[in-house]
Amino acid sequence: MPNTEQIREALRAVIDPELRQSIIDLGMVRSIEQPEPGRVDVVVSLTTPGCPIRSHFQKGVTEAVAALDGVQLVNVGFDVLSPEEKQGLQQRLGRQDGLPTGALARVKNVICVGSGKGGVGKSTVTANLAAALTAEGHPAAAMDADVWGYSIPRMLGVHGKPRVSAERKILPLVAVGGVKAVSIEFFLERQDQAIIWRGPMLHKAIRQFLEDVDWGELDYLLIDLPPGTGDVSMTLAQLLPQARFLVVTTPQPAAQNVAKRAAEAAQRFELEIAGVIENMSGFTTPGGERFTIFGEGGGQLLADELDVPLLGKIPLQEELRTGADEGRPLVLTDPDAPASQALYHAVRGLIAVTPPQPLMQQPTSGHLAPAAAPVTGTPLPMAP
Ligand code: ADP
Secondary structure, eight states: OOOHHHHHHHHOOOEETTTTTEETTTTTTTEEEETTTEEEEEEESSSSSOTTHHHHHHHHHHHHOOOOOTTTEEEEEEOOHHHHHHHHHHHHHHHHHOOOTTTTTEEEEEEEEEEESSTSSSSHHHHHHHHHHHHOOOOOOEEEEOOSSSSHHHHHHHSSOOOOOOTTTTTEEEEEOOEEEEGGGGGOOTTTTOOOOOOHHHHHHHHHHHSSSSOOOOEEEEEOOSSSOOHHHOOOOOTTTTEEEEEOOOHHHHHHHHHHHHHHHHHHTTTTEEEEEESOOOOOOOOOOEEEESSSSHHHHHHHHTOOOOOOOOOOOOOHHHHHHOOOOHHHHHSSSHHHHHHHHHHHHHHHSOOOOOOOOSOOOOOHHHHOOOOOOSSOOOOO
């Protein structure tokens, strides 16, 4: 078996494509362990949660170490450099002006909101959480990755074409309450235009949303995922290894099982699960009588099974639906409504589990590759 020094030497072959130095020289190799004969575990520290070249490191490290005599299995794990370590890295690079600025450099938390199936209120919850977070003093944005059933523009009441900044970045539209939004809808010729997305194109569109949008300083970027466990979740997990996953489910056991599969897929892609939100949790009549239309207890069961907190139980309330249809999030128009109260409760829970860390003085970069194409004109590749 090779010793640690020999493994470190082999890892010199792994070059960070953006910083153009080996991950050893950059101090990005956190640990090298050999828990059993023939097996090597390497942990690589990334500069930012939004580091889309994780797969490059995964492949490079695996190949470099597997080439050594006696190595049968290589496990590559990832974590993030602490602010002090990032500063050290900057000094090593001799750059006083910070690393190249990435689009997500000023986004403190990325939360992917997913569900097992459609219609459980994932988009409604996403839109209202973004509005409630912003109202609570935590600037937030909602991004539609639910490319087939995008509904963020309608729910936040924002439509139109985004402007492009002097730096050729797409500027999000700003909805009521100051919530920023980016959706596939903004790039369609007509609102009713049908889109047939194929895998690579979808990947490219999402990548462009993340890289070519100037999100500005955000405490939370909420990404509305398509229901289920498809391409998009995988793309996002690759692009944003440190994003967290928030699961929305309805209370009945059947839905909870489907939601669990989605959560498990997220875990397979190494997205950490932040918590569960149960939606459509009972309906209370004006007279105070409560009906558990979609059953009861599913959210708590799911949270227990995943060993994450149940962040909120949002009751059925007609005004939440009409607000969503009219582009006026209920958390803003009636913060005291029962559904709003439950959403604010969920927001406080989300903040507790994913506190926005202060940004460094000098923004550091993600490893965001330059935009593949200029974003003026038609920014996104659209299928007919
Ligand atoms: P998904 O994104 O999971 O497909 P939506 O957010 O589009 O689901 O919700 C489906 C429908 O149910 C929408 O009309 C929405 O406004 C409504 N809805 C969602 N949650 C609630 C709720 N708690 N009370 C009343 N209506 C709701």
